[in-house]
Amino acid sequence: MDIHDFLAHLNRGEAVEGGSELHKLMHTISQEALKLTAELNGHYHSPEKIRELFSKLIGKPVDNTFSLFPPFYSDCGKNISVGKNVFINSGCRFQDQGGITIGDGVLIGHNVVLATLNHDINPRKRSTMYPAHIVIGKNVWIGANATVVPGVTIGDGAVVAAGAVVTKDVPANVIVGGVPAKIIKSIEISQEN
Numbered sequence: 001m002d003i004h005d006f007l008a009h010l011n012r013g014e015a016v017e018g019g020s021e022l023h024k025l026m027h028t029i030s031q032e033a034l035k036l037t038a039e040l041n042g043h044y045h046s047p048e049k050i051r052e053l054f055s056k057l058i059g060k061p062v063d064n065t066f067s068l069f070p071p072f073y074s075d076c077g078k079n080i081s082v083g084k085n086v087f088i089n090s091g092c093r094f095q096d097q098g099g100i101t102i103g104d105g106v107l108i109g110h111n112v113v114l115a116t117l118n119h120d121i122n123p124r125k126r127s128t129m130y131p132a133h134i135v136i137g138k139n140v141w142i143g144a145n146a147t148v149v150p151g152v153t154i155g156d157g158a159v160v161a162a163g164a165v166v167t168k169d170v171p172a173n174v175i176v177g178g179v180p181a182k183i184i185k186s187i188e189i190s191q192e193n
Contacts (some may be wrong), residue, residue, distance in 0.1 A: 001025060003059075010097050010131040010173065018127020026076075026097065033057060033077040041049055041071035058082070079116075083138070096132030098150055104135055109144035116150045137172065157187060
């Protein structure tokens with residue numbers, strides 16, 4: 001099985017059984033991500049070099065409007081898609097095996113966790129993992145120390161308050177906060193430029 005077959009399996013939401021050949025492949029792929037993130041986080045890099053290293057991590061080029069402040073952590077990297085004008089602040093952790101899609105104009109605050117894997121709740125099968133995609137719409141702002149769990153979609157223009165734990169889909173143009181995150185209020189969209 002190659003990386004494309006592996007990602008296709010995960011993107012179908014199919015389980016990865018603990019100890020299986022697929023599980024072993026997941027660990028092999030994680031070694032490349034750990035190596036690249038160590039290089040990214042090891043010392044100062046210009047914005048251009050950060051884009052180059054991040055592109056290598058995710059296996060596709062990012063737009064020249066992409067910006068990231070290290071450190072950044074991922075244990076896969078190959079299942080991340082990033083739009084234009086995206087900013088990721090320092091200390092973020094993306095567990096992307098289940099897939100992470102980030103739309104244009106997204107701002108991600110310090111220490112945000114995007115987690116796309118759940119473990120089996122049966123203690124005898126706890127090492128089995130279930131992937132589920134996270135989708136972040138356009139112009140979303142995720143505040144510092146927020147966590148987004150597997151399978152969540154955040155609608156365009158939404159704001160996730162600092163420290164929130166997002167366990168359910170978030171509609172467009174609302175502010176959510178708390179643990180678990182709930183809608184705090186709607187965002188009124190101004191027609192001004």
